[in-house]
Amino acid sequence: MPRVSESHRAARREQILAAGRRCFTRNGFHATSMQDVIAEAGLSIGAVYRYFGSKQELVTAIAEDVIGGADGVLAGLAREHPDTGLAEVLEHALEFVDAESGPDGALRVAVQVWAEAMRDESLAAFVKDVYSRFRGHFVGFARRAVASGELPPDADPEAVASVLFGLLPGYALQRILTGGPDRATFLAGVRSLIGLQLR
């Protein structure tokens, strides 16, 4: 099919990305062959290579999608609830973690990306960039918490943000690796320790 519409091309690209993501979720980047992705997409070798010049390109696209997606969610949270307290923000963030913790969730790919970032410098740079911005959202939340009196005036927003940010992978890994505590229990633990007013 030549001279195909732009929307057709975009759809094909999405089809390949979705197939790759399913494969990588199931089996990781390295144990998934291009044949696997190609079969999952129901396309031919040539078709896939027209859209992604190499396996690395496909891996990178999916990795950036997954990592960037998480940042997008928190950015959305910051935009939609500009006056929310730390407690509620944390709860929304953990809801997002739960939603992506299933066998098809993005977190399984995220763990693969973390591992891949150990050996791929450019991917590491991307992750560092996105996660720094991600943590930046929490700095904003923490500043407002200091201003509103939710946190003591001498609290360092950067320091608080790094703890709140850290709670997310901490919770996510427990869910994925150990089956972990449910969100309510984890939040109860945070409440006991922190004394934030969680609803």
Added chain:
Amino acid sequence: MPRVSESHRAARREQILAAGRRCFTRNGFHATSMQDVIAEAGLSIGAVYRYFGSKQELVTAIAEDVIGGADGVLAGLAREHPDTGLAEVLEHALEFVDAESGPDGALRVAVQVWAEAMRDESLAAFVKDVYSRFRGHFVGFARRAVASGELPPDADPEAVASVLFGLLPGYALQRILTGGPDRATFLAGVRSLIGLQLR
């Protein structure tokens, strides 16, 4: 060299394990070939295959070593300081994280293991087992904190433990992926949020 001493055999095994660990730290499990490990160990194919029947066997041995090692450290902490408060325990644990965060540290392999556990059921079972025990140590610390009044009487030790446990990978990932906050800053954030008396 036939009929070699037991200590010789143990040393050779360690030599291979150490070489494998360096390779896997540098390049991950899948991007490291047996040839890489063999060259790093300075041995021959036959020698390595005498000690480990397959690559999977070597990977499993190293993965279990790394994951089990972390649990051993916390178990040692629990044993040596049976009356330590939560704050000091957390500080010791973060010190351990820092010590293993470097380019040759165990954490880089730990991330690989997490990723591998996404696709290897038996490794996943092992990690779940060890990390559940790991969290169990924190439950013990939390119980003592409730008893000593460091935590309010209605605090759920299981819930508190899951948060404290979660802080470790949360801090570790920030250090590894973003360069993250230093330990003092992170602890300051914990102090602001939690109000534990950290020295």
Added chain:
DNA sequence: CTATAAAAAACGAGCGTTCGCTTTAAGGAG
């Protein structure tokens, strides 16, 4: 001598990728 650790050659399978062929939709000429 003998048993076996170590070395090394060799193997088949499967990898990512290339490349030339075929198919098909778009667009202009009549």
Added chain:
DNA sequence: CTCCTTAAAGCGAACGCTCGTTTTTTATAG
């Protein structure tokens, strides 16, 4: 509308290579 040209989309056999592993050979400690 119909036909033809054209260029891109799609295809899949084949390639070179590297993988993990097996098998064979060599060397030597006991």
